[in-house]
Amino acid sequence: MSTNDHHGEDIESIGSGSGPGAAAAVTPPALLHRSLHQQPYKVSSAKGIYLTLDSGRVVMDACGGAAVTCLGHGNDEVLQAVTRQMNTGVSYLHSLTYTTEAAEQLARHLIDGPHGGGRFGLEKAYFVNSGSEAMDAALKLARQYFFELGQLDKTRFVARRQSYHGTTIGAMTVGSNLPRKAPYACFQLDTVSWMTPAYAYQYSNWKQGETEEQFAERLVQELDRHLQDIGPEKVIAFIAEPLVGATSGCTPAPHGYFKGVRQVCDKYSILLILDEIMCGMGRTGTLFAFEQEHIVPDIVTIGKGLGGGYSPIAGMLVHKKIIDVLQKGTSSFNHGHTYQAHPVGCAATLAVQKILRRDAMIDNCALRGQFLHSLLLETFQHAKYVGHIRGRGLFWGIEFVKDKATRASFPPAVGFGIRFQSLAFELGVAVYPGSGTVDGSRGDHAILSPPYNVTEDELRKIVHVVKLAYDRLEKDIDDAADESGQNKVETPY
Numbered sequence: 113m114s115t116n117d118h119h120g121e122d123i124e125s126i127g128s129g130s131g132p133g134a135a136a137a138v139t140p141p142a143l144l145h146r147s148l149h150q151q152p153y154k155v156s157s158a159k160g161i162y163l164t165l166d167s168g169r170v171v172m173d174a175c176g177g178a179a180v181t182c183l184g185h186g187n188d189e190v191l192q193a194v195t196r197q198m199n200t201g202v203s204y205l206h207s208l209t210y211t212t213e214a215a216e217q218l219a220r221h222l223i224d225g226p227h228g229g230g231r232f233g234l235e236k237a238y239f240v241n242s243g244s245e246a247m248d249a250a251l252k253l254a255r256q257y258f259f260e261l262g263q264l265d266k267t268r269f270v271a272r273r274q275s276y277h278g279t280t281i282g283a284m285t286v287g288s289n290l291p292r293k294a295p296y297a298c299f300q301l302d303t304v305s306w307m308t309p310a311y312a313y314q315y316s317n318w319k320q321g322e323t324e325e326q327f328a329e330r331l332v333q334e335l336d337r338h339l340q341d342i343g344p345e346k347v348i349a350f351i352a353e354p355l356v357g358a359t360s361g362c363t364p365a366p367h368g369y370f371k372g373v374r375q376v377c378d379k380y381s382i383l384l385i386l387d388e389i390m391c392g393m394g395r396t397g398t399l400f401a402f403e404q405e406h407i408v409p410d411i412v413t414i415g416k417g418l419g420g421g422y423s424p425i426a427g428m429l430v431h432k433k434i435i436d437v438l439q440k441g442t443s444s445f446n447h448g449h450t451y452q453a454h455p456v457g458c459a460a461t462l463a464v465q466k467i468l469r470r471d472a473m474i475d476n477c478a479l480r481g482q483f484l485h486s487l488l489l490e491t492f493q494h495a496k497y498v499g500h501i502r503g504r505g506l507f508w509g510i511e512f513v514k515d516k517a518t519r520a521s522f523p524p525a526v527g528f529g530i531r532f533q534s535l536a537f538e539l540g541v542a543v544y545p546g547s548g549t550v551d552g553s554r555g556d557h558a559i560l561s562p563p564y565n566v567t568e569d570e571l572r573k574i575v576h577v578v579k580l581a582y583d584r585l586e587k588d589i590d591d592a593a594d595e596s597g598q599n600k601v602e603t604p605y
C-alpha cells in the first residue's frame with residue numbers, strides 16, 4: 113500500500129523560514145521515517161477526534177490512524193489508569209515468573225462476561241505488542257497444535273490474495289499485500305498459497321449476472337478443490353480477515369462465504385484463523401466481526417482497536433479445542449516476547465475496554481455506522497468516480513473507479529487515492545488512503561473509521577469536507593483530461 117508517501121511536508125521546505133528562495137540547508141531528521149524525502153506532520157496535542165498540528169492547524173481525525181483510536185484521543189480515564197499502574201512501580205515484569213492484575217483482568221474482560229469470547233469457546237487470551245506479532249503467534253500456535261497431535265506433515269497455510277496480515281516475515285509471508293512484499297520475495301515460504309479475494313465488487317462475475325450467493329459458493333468450492341489438490345493433510349490453517357481492511361478498503365465477504373469456509377475447514381480438519389486486527393474489537397458494530405458471519409474461528413487475532421492507540425498492544429484469543437490439545441501435550445505454548453502482557457499496556461487497554469463496555473460504545477458504533485452509511489450513499493452514490501461504498505459499523509471504504517459501468521480503476525499514475533487524501537487533509541479531515549485496491553497495483557480507495565463516540569454532527573462535517581475534496585479532485589481530473597483532449601466528444605451532427 114502506498115501510505116509510505118501519503119502526506120507531510122518536503123524535507124527541503126521544513127523550517128526554511130521566510131518564503132520562497134529562503135530554503136536554507138535543513139538538518140534531516142535523525143528519525144527514520146517511512147519516507148526519506150517527506151517529513152510527516154508533527155502533532156503537538158490531541159483531544160477526542162481533533163489533532164492539533166505543530167503549525168497550529170486543527171485536523172479532524174476521521175480514520176483514527178489506521179482504524180486504531182476507537183475512543184478518540186486524550187482520554188482522561190485511560191491516562192489515570194496508566195498513572196495508577198505506573199504508580200505501583202510495576203511497569204515491567206518478566207512473564208515467565210510474574211503476572212499482574214492488569215493483564216489477568218484484561219484477559220478476563222475479553223473472555224468472560226456477556227460480550228466476551230467465552231461465548232464462542234475462545235477461552236484464553238495472549239497479549240503481544242503489535243498485530244504482526246499476534247499473527248506470528250497465531251501461525252506458530254496453529255502449527256504447534258498439529259505438532260502435538262503428531263501430524264507433522266501439516267506445514268502449509270492457505271490465505272487469500274489482497275489481504276494484509278502484518279509486516280514481520282511470518283505475517284508478511286501469509287499476507288499478499290503485493291507492493292509491501294516486493295523486495296522480500298526471497299523470504300517467501302513455499303508453504304503458503306492464496307485464494308481469490310472474497311471481494312464481490314471486483315471479483316464476482318457480475319457481468320454474467322453472478323449473485324452474491326453464487327460468488328460465495330464458487331469461492332468455497334475453489335478452496336475445497338485447492339485443499340484437495342495440495343492435500344488437506346498438509347494444511348495447518350486457512351487465514352482470512354472477516355472484513356478486508358487496508359488492502360481493499362473495508363470489504364465484507366459475500367453472504368454465506370464464511371459459513372462455507374468454516375464447513376470446508378472442519379471437513380478437512382484445518383484450523384480457521386481470523387485476522388480481526390483491523391476490523392475487530394467493535395469496529396464493525398459487534399465486538400468480533402465474525403459474530404455477523406455466524407461462525408467461530410479457532411484463533412482470532414485482535415489489535416488496533418484493542419488498545420485504541422493508548423499502548424502498543426495486540427493479541428489473540430484461542431479456542432478451547434487448541435488449549436485442550438496443548439494441555440494434554442507439552443502444557444505450554446512454545447513462544448514468548450520480552451514485553452508480552454506488558455503491565456502498563458494492559459492497564460491502559462483494560463481502561464479502554466471498560467469504557468467501551470460501560471458506555472455501550474459498540475452499540476453506538478453500530479448506530480452511528482448506519483447513519484454514516486446513509487450519509488455516504490446520499491452524498492456519493494451518484495458521484496462520477498465513486499464505484500462502491502462498503503463496510504460495517506464505523507468502518508467504511510469508498511472505492512474510486514474511472515468508469516462506473518465497467519468498474520475499471522484509474523491508472524496508478526493518476527494517484528487518485530493519495531490525491532483525495534491530501535485534498536481532504538488540506539480541508540481539515542484525515543482519511544486513510546489506499547491504492548492497489550483491486551490487485552496490488554490498480555485501484556484506489558479511502559477509509560473512514562472515526563472513533564465509536566463520534567457524534568452525528570461530526571459525521572456530517574466529515575462527509576461534507578470529504579465531498580468538497582472529492583469535488584475538487586473530480587474537477588482537476590476532468591480539467592486535465594480536457595486539456596489532453598481525452599474528453600472531446602464527436603458531435604453527431
Ligand SMILES: *Cc1c(COP(=O)(O)O)cnc(C)c1O
Binds near residue numbers: 279
Ligand atoms: C494492521 C494490521 C496487521 C498488522 O498489525 P501491526 O500492529 O501493524 O503489526 C495485521 N493484520 C491486519 C488485518 C491489519 O490491519
